[in-house]
Amino acid sequence: MRIRFSNQKDGPLTDTATDAVTRAADVLKEHRESIDRLDAILVYTLGERFKHTQAVGKLKAEHALPPSDPAREGKQIARLEDLAKRADLDPEFAKKFLNFIIAEVIQHHKKHQE
Numbered sequence: 001m002r003i004r005f006s007n008q009k010d011g012p013l014t015d016t017a018t019d020a021v022t023r024a025a026d027v028l029k030e031h032r033e034s035i036d037r038l039d040a041i042l043v044y045t046l047g048e049r050f051k052h053t054q055a056v057g058k059l060k061a062e063h064a065l066p067p068s069d070p071a072r073e074g075k076q077i078a079r080l081e082d083l084a085k086r087a088d089l090d091p092e093f094a095k096k097f098l099n100f101i102i103a104e105v106i107q108h109h110k111k112h113q114e
């Protein structure tokens with residue numbers, strides 16, 4: 001199916017311009033389909049990760065272990081930065097992203113200990 005850009009005004013476009021716009025709209029649609037698939041993978045992957053971290057939180061609460069483990073986090077950050085470089089992802093972004101997730105996990109672990 002062919003779509004037009006929503007901000008594309010109807011006007012006296014030449015056939016060539018119309019073809020280019022149609023092709024661009026097709027490419028945009030394909031990219032967005034890929035983005036939607038990858039977003040679903042991210043969400044399911046995060047869901048799985050949180051299942052494991054919740055289990056770790058329970059274990060830590062049962063054995064009176066501290067919610068956070070900075071040594072483990074340091075190793076994960078280093079590993080993720082390396083993976084990010086290989087995956088053509090900004091390592092600083094990867095680091096911020098992992099820190100954001102870990103902060104949420106630690107909050108969950110603190111709740112387990114209340």
Ligand SMILES: C=C(O[C@@H]1C=C(C(=O)O)C=C[C@H]1O)C(=O)O
Nearest residue numbers: 053056067068069072073102105
């Ligand atoms: C999950 C853990 O607890 C915390 C959360 C971590 C994470 O989300 O990866 C890593 C280290 C800990 O600060 C753990 O100790 O393994």
